[in-house]
Amino acid sequence: MAARRPPVVAVVGPTGSGKSELALALAERFDGEAVNADSMQFYRGMDIGTAKLTVAERRGIPHHLMDILTVREEATVAGFQAMARAAIAGIQARGRMPILVGGSGLYVRAALDVLEFPGTDPDVRARLEAELDRDGLPVLARRLAGADPVSAARLHDAKRVVRALEVFELTGRPFSSFMPEREYVQPALQIGLDGDRADLHVRLAGRVHRMVDAGLLDEVARLVPEGLREGRTAQRALGYRQFLRVYDGESTLEQAADETIVATRQFARRQLTWFRADPRVHWLDWADDDLAGAAAALVSGAVGLNA
Structure with missing residues (x-):
């Protein structure tokens, strides 16, 4: 059965941990x-600031769900x-293995x-977003803390x-009530990347500086x-929010880089907290000299293949 329908492999972990390379x-x-x-890699044109692999860097491997939205x-x-x-x-119908990354x-x-998704109402959403703009997030x-303390503590x-x-x-139900039990919809294997925090901080700082050198402001x-300011999702992306202020003359490149590094570290910490809460994730050290081999062994064990 595994040969007819390869399981889903997911490579997860914090930003800057090497997920894209391991997936390749x-x-x-x-x-x-x-x-x-x-x-954030859904957005066309948001390439440098999202560390999106170029077509050449994808090494001929098809990548799905990239560049599918405008920034608006x-x-x-x-x-x-x-x-x-x-x-x-x-992907499975073609007899190939889907690798979520x-x-x-x-x-x-x-x-x-x-996972069940409750409905949405554009009018309610627009009113709440207007209240957000007028009154602020606090x-x-x-x-939310009064209506749904579980979600308020998490979001x-x-x-x-x-x-x-x-x-x-x-719905009259707290948003937290829609979060599912940890039950895969089909067989899956999650491989998480973790490692030394000081090493991650160095990686993230270096990555931000490379983005600046590569032309993030441009x-x-x-x-x-193209509508970056108007896109409620895109304009909040790490780096873009900070460098919009440089574009507007309200900040310097150095200040924006420093702010992006701090925000990226905070985001990476939240990512690790999220994935660490899932006991199904198999964790590997991103600094392992044979990381690809260790991950391949996990995949082989999951599908009964020889790496």
């Missing part, structure tokens, strides 16, 4: 195709779930787990707080007329 190695070894689960469009977990599962089914925790769960966060970004309030208003400038 596994795809080459097991005849796989990659499915992107980084919500909003990424949704429900929409991603449908697209990711369609991509996975197509990314650090957006809820998106990974949406692709892998039995006011909405306090309201800290504006988009998710608004979504949780919308769900509560529409990329932001190109995206402004």
